[in-house]
Amino acid sequence: MPLGERLRAEGLHPSLVAAAxxxxxxRGKAHAKLGDFADGMLFTAAGLEQATRLEVGAHHARxxxxxxxxxxxxxxxxxxxxxxxFAGVGLRVTAAExxxxxxxxxxxxxxxxxxxxxxxxxxxxxxxTGVDGVYADPARRTGGGSRVHDPASYSPPLDAVLAxxxxxxxxxxxxxxxxxxxxxxxDARAQWxxxxxDVVELGLWFGPLAPEGPGRSxxxxxxxxxxxxxxxxxxxxxVGAIGAYLYEPDGAVIRxxxxxxxxxxxxxxxVDPTIAYVTSDELQATPFATAYRVLDRMPFxxxxxxxxxxxxxxxxxxxxxxGTAVVPEQLRRQLDLRGDAxxxxxxxxxxxxxxxxxxxxxxxxxxxTSAPGGS
Numbered sequence: 001m002p003l004g005e006r007l008r009a010e011g012l013h014p015s016l017v018a019a020a021x022x023x024x025x026x027r028g029k030a031h032a033k034l035g036d037f038a039d040g041m042l043f044t045a046a047g048l049e050q051a052t053r054l055e056v057g058a059h060h061a062r063x064x065x066x067x068x069x070x071x072x073x074x075x076x077x078x079x080x081x082x083x084x085x086f087a088g089v090g091l092r093v094t095a096a097e098x099x100x101x102x103x104x105x106x107x108x109x110x111x112x113x114x115x116x117x118x119x120x121x122x123x124x125x126x127x128x129t130g131v132d133g134v135y136a137d138p139a140r141r142t143g144g145g146s147r148v149h150d151p152a153s154y155s156p157p158l159d160a161v162l163a164x165x166x167x168x169x170x171x172x173x174x175x176x177x178x179x180x181x182x183x184x185x186x187d188a189r190a191q192w193x194x195x196x197x198d199v200v201e202l203g204l205w206f207g208p209l210a211p212e213g214p215g216r217s218x219x220x221x222x223x224x225x226x227x228x229x230x231x232x233x234x235x236x237x238x239v240g241a242i243g244a245y246l247y248e249p250d251g252a253v254i255r256x257x258x259x260x261x262x263x264x265x266x267x268x269x270x271v272d273p274t275i276a277y278v279t280s281d282e283l284q285a286t287p288f289a290t291a292y293r294v295l296d297r298m299p300f301x302x303x304x305x306x307x308x309x310x311x312x313x314x315x316x317x318x319x320x321x322x323g324t325a326v327v328p329e330q331l332r333r334q335l336d337l338r339g340d341a342x343x344x345x346x347x348x349x350x351x352x353x354x355x356x357x358x359x360x361x362x363x364x365x366x367x368x369t370s371a372p373g374g375s
Contacts, residue, residue: 034081041109047079047102050137052174053200055221056193057085060135060172060203065089067208069133069170075123075161076136080106080116082174086135087113094131096123124156128168133209136161137174147176151183158183169207177202177255186214191228193219194252197290202255218252220287227287229258229265237263239270242297242350243281246271246359247289248320262288272349275323283362292344292359300324300347300354306335308358313339321347324354 026048030038033053052060060082064072070092074083077095079102086093093116097103103120110116119126123136138154138161141147151158158175162185165171177192177199184190189210191203203219217230237260249262254276263269265288268280283291298304309317315337319328324347331347346357 037084041079042105043079044102044105046141047105049141050078050139051081052085052137053195054081054085055224056195056200057082058088059193059219059226060174061085061089061091063172063205063209064091064133064135064170067133067170067211069208071131072133072135073123073126073128073131073168074135075126075164076138076156077106077118077123078102078137080109080118082135082137083110083116083118084113087116091115091133093117094119094126096121096126098122122156124160124164128164131168133170133172134164134168135172135174136164140176149178151175151179165206170209171204171206172209173204175202175204177252181216181257189214189217190256191217191219192252192255193221194250195221196223197250199251199255216256216258218250218256218258218288220250220252222287225287229253229256229261229288231258231261236260237268237270237278239273239351240279242271242294242357243268243279244294245280245283245362246292246294246346246357247278247280247286248292249276249278249289250287253288258288262286266291272323272351275349277322277346277348291362292346293362294357294359296358297350298356298358300326300356302331302334305345305356309335309343310338312343313341314343315339316342318342318344319347320344323349 023042026043027038030043030048033051035054072086072091072093074093074095077083077097083093083095095106095116095118097106097120100120103118107118110118138156138158140154148154161173179202187206189205189212192199193201193203217228220227247266249259253259253262259276263278265286266278266280266284267282268278271277271279317337319331321328326347344359346359348355
């Protein structure tokens, strides 16, 4: 008998059974973001969706601690994931949440941290007397779950949160990584963050939270290790011929507009001025891109590609693309693959021309090679 039916048969109220099963399901999903902490927490679906991953939240918290701050106001605490990270490094936290149920859940989730006070209120109305750092993660979805792309439609609006830095200069914001560069304040340190290849957020840091000063950077977390890419000088990467290796920059690097810096990092060049692929004649260890060995290259053409793959007995094909309108699944059907061999192709523009690169991932060759790190 399914668990829900069994619990109801034992006399538990259906609404209580539904709530318990929902929490069990959300806790299971929360492990990907919060690890074992999830086992002692309560969740809402929306709160979990917006909650910061624990390892990313720890980096945020260290920014506040390293800036010498002691009392942080979290204006939009949600279920309390960021407040938990702040308290974990010894900071006092005043956490505000506008939704009453979510505020109650945050109170439960933060019950083991006496230095955290959760208030059911509009965070923008908080008295910031004695607060030396502010954090906010504005909601970027409508009540129906659709994404909001206009910063003026965030909850609270981005401009309203930015105005807080006039009272407390040490302001940190978590935003969606897709926000346009033109919408970012000139005085912000904008840092795009990825975790094991998944771009998860954009952090905006102001005042003492940005000791490196305004600008753009990428925080790449791979296997729990942090690596920071920031332009030391203007990167003048040139465009050149395909070399022995192709590098696919991390998504956070691309969002930050630092592909040219990766090209310099691997002693390479761009394959096209408008495409985020880098090529090099040598293999260089870097946490900021995935390396592939280039096996072959040809102009794009369905008949030519089909013949090439059939001659090699390719039945399983990984298709990567950038700068082309080709739909991978549609192309896969048109190729009518047959055979037991595997292959990886990259569809992209090379010096303005649609091209196919046959590549293979570089794996063990880079194992044990030290890569540049950061904080």
